[in-house]
Amino acid sequence: MSYGQTRALKGATFAVDEGELFGLIGPDGAGKTTLIRILASLLVPSGGSATMCGADVVRDYQAIRQMVGYMPGRFSLYQDLTVRENLEFFASVFGTTVEQNYRLIEDIYKMLEPFANRPAGKLSGGMKQKLALSCALIHKPKVLLLDEPTTGVDAVSRKEFWTMLRKLKNEGITMLVSTPYMDEAAQCDRIALIQNGDILQIESPKQIVDSYAYDLFGIESKRPNAVIKALRADSRFQSSFLFGHEVHLSVERESISIGAVEQFLLENGITSIAIKQISPTIEDCFMSLMEHQNATHI
Amino acid sequence: MDNNVVISVKNLVKKFGSFVANDSLTFEVGSGEIFGFLGANGAGKTTAIRILCGLLEPTSGDIIVAGFNGYTQRDKIKANIGYMSQKFSLYEDLTVWENIRLFAGIYGVSRKLIQERANLLIENLGLEDYRNRPVADLPLGWKQKLAFSVAMIHKPTIIFLDEPTGGVDPITRRRFWEMIYEAADAGTTVFVTTHYMDEAEYCNRISIMVDGKIVALDTPSALKAEYNAESMDEVFVKLARNSQRV
Numbered sequence: 001m002s003y004g005q006t007r008a009l010k011g012a013t014f015a016v017d018e019g020e021l022f023g024l025i026g027p028d029g030a031g032k033t034t035l036i037r038i039l040a041s042l043l044v045p046s047g048g049s050a051t052m053c054g055a056d057v058v059r060d061y062q063a064i065r066q067m068v069g070y071m072p073g074r075f076s077l078y079q080d081l082t083v084r085e086n087l088e089f090f091a092s093v094f095g096t097t098v099e100q101n102y103r104l105i106e107d108i109y110k111m112l113e114p115f116a117n118r119p120a121g122k123l124s125g126g127m128k129q130k131l132a133l134s135c136a137l138i139h140k141p142k143v144l145l146l147d148e149p150t151t152g153v154d155a156v157s158r159k160e161f162w163t164m165l166r167k168l169k170n171e172g173i174t175m176l177v178s179t180p181y182m183d184e185a186a187q188c189d190r191i192a193l194i195q196n197g198d199i200l201q202i203e204s205p206k207q208i209v210d211s212y213a214y215d216l217f218g219i220e221s222k223r224p225n226a227v228i229k230a231l232r233a234d235s236r237f238q239s240s241f242l243f244g245h246e247v248h249l250s251v252e253r254e255s256i257s258i259g260a261v262e263q264f265l266l267e268n269g270i271t272s273i274a275i276k277q278i279s280p281t282i283e284d285c286f287m288s289l290m291e292h293q294n295a296t297h298i
Numbered sequence: 299m300d301n302n303v304v305i306s307v308k309n310l311v312k313k314f315g316s317f318v319a320n321d322s323l324t325f326e327v328g329s330g331e332i333f334g335f336l337g338a339n340g341a342g343k344t345t346a347i348r349i350l351c352g353l354l355e356p357t358s359g360d361i362i363v364a365g366f367n368g369y370t371q372r373d374k375i376k377a378n379i380g381y382m383s384q385k386f387s388l389y390e391d392l393t394v395w396e397n398i399r400l401f402a403g404i405y406g407v408s409r410k411l412i413q414e415r416a417n418l419l420i421e422n423l424g425l426e427d428y429r430n431r432p433v434a435d436l437p438l439g440w441k442q443k444l445a446f447s448v449a450m451i452h453k454p455t456i457i458f459l460d461e462p463t464g465g466v467d468p469i470t471r472r473r474f475w476e477m478i479y480e481a482a483d484a485g486t487t488v489f490v491t492t493h494y495m496d497e498a499e500y501c502n503r504i505s506i507m508v509d510g511k512i513v514a515l516d517t518p519s520a521l522k523a524e525y526n527a528e529s530m531d532e533v534f535v536k537l538a539r540n541s542q543r544v
Contacts, residue, residue, distance in 0.1 A: 026467075027438070027465060027466055027467030027468070027470070028438055028465035028466065028467075029437075029438055030467075124339050124340040125339040125340070126338075126339055126340075148465075151464065151465060152339075152461070152464060152493065153339060153493070154337075154338040154339045154493055154538065155338075155493060155495055155531060155534050155535060155538070156338055156534070156535055156538045156539055156541070157338070157339065158493075159535065180464075180465045180466075180467075181494075182468060183531075195467070224479075224500070225476060225479040225480075225483070228476065241469070241472045242472045242475050242476070242500060243472075243496065244496040244499040244529060244530075245499040245518065245519070245529075283468050286468055287468050287469050290467065290468075290469055291469070
């Protein structure tokens with residue numbers, strides 16, 4: 001998919017199974033929204049094709065729109081309609097009623113019910129997100145396309161939202177959800193790591209972690225920035241980054257021992273550190289793939 | 299007042315009609331400290347930040363920011379702080395140089411100094427080739443770094459960063475925090491909000507707001523010990539789960 005000279009997607013190829021919770025994980029500008037908008041039949045691809053449940057996203061766009069529930073990244077409900085009115089509106093557009101499919105949204109809507117008469121524009125971020133999900137579900141779609149549903153939402157609402165998605169998965173709804181939060185990846189059956197329009201890897205979260213190619217150390221220190229500076233100055237170390245309360249250091253497999261790293265940091269005047277070998281997170285894997293990709297591009 | 303305290307807030311209250319957005323906040327931030335200001339959506343963070351930046355007058359309480367009074371010297375406060383947010387920081391259709399000139403002018407930097415500091419800034423960021431190109435052409439990571447540097451162009455005492463890393467890739471996010479460390483090491487006080495709980499761990503101290511009140515304030519390690527948690531994410535969820543606001 002190209003916009004003028006910008007190639008937003010560079011030949012993305014993937015398949016999502018029925019009933020799967022599939023994650024598109026990548027930062028802003030990676031191409032996630034373009035991909036989701038093509039699948040929602042809102043954009044025509046510059047090349048290639050895509051089908052959902054056998055329907056072509058270009059030729060069969062009317063069928064696509066019936067079977068897809070789409071939650072855009074930007075809050076797109078009617079701000080001046082109430083919670084209830086928005087829901088009724090979306091139900092009627094799809095030729096159904098709120099009552100007919102109420103069971104599907106019951107758990108989510110119960111949390112919204114006390115505010116049924118509040119204009120949607122006056123809801124908090126977490127509540128807007130719940131309403132948008134209810135509206136995307138009200139016609140009982142086969143496939144849910146969720147574009148960054150948790151961006152800008154606090155950590156508690158994010159957790160609640162993923163609990164809801166897992167419940168919907170039990171209803172047999174296929175979901176494609178994009179997010180810039182790497183920690184959410186673990187909740188998906190499979191994830192595609194996407195960066196600069198390229199899909200870097202598609203695997204289950206466990207397989208992605210298992211295919212990490214380096215030894216990884218977690219280093220605790222009072223001066224993480226000094227640790228990073230020292231490590232980056234020595235070519236034996238692959239990469240070093242801040243990571244929560246630690247610095248994560250990656251090295252070639254079995255190329256250096258914990259003791260040697262400790263010794264090196266001591267020689268650089270960094271004392272009172274704790275080092276241990278750790279398993280990578282999805283974020284470590286993504287960063288390693290990003291660095292690898294940047295290196296091959298240069 | 300302690301000489302090293304650059305933000306002093308005592309019993310800050312802000313009401314909008316009958317709604318209490320900030321309910322008696324009390325805290326101090328020291329010079330060169332990285333202070334994480336966390337809270338759930340709707341907890342009242344934005345209101346507090348607007349007051350600390352001199353954009354909004356408090357209802358009651360004592361507020362001193364960078365040595366200036368939060369009621370009577372709000373213009374002085376504005377001149378001595380920098381502000382950057384992910385949502386709005388630079389004008390996309392202005393060039394790199396035009397953005398620097400505009401913001402430096404707004405922050406009250408003299409014409410002569412603008413030239414000097416702009417050149418230095420562009421050189422330090424390696425943006426020579428982009429000097430006369432619109433900011434829209436810059437990769438996101440560079441935009442973030444430029445926005446941060448622009449917010450520091452008048453050498454403020456305090457920089458306020460409102461979700462500076464939202465949506466940014468994991469490597470750029472970390473490079474950005476390295477810049478924050480550099481600024482703090484050079485003596486600038488950093489006041490930062492984020493929804494990434496791993497970033498909370500990078501702060502010297504953290505406050506957590508729930509429903510308009512500060513319910514926790516300490517170093518990340520002390521908070522984790524107090525709430526018997528492995529990570530700041532756990533601490534945050536334990537505290538914010540009981541929020542009554544929607």
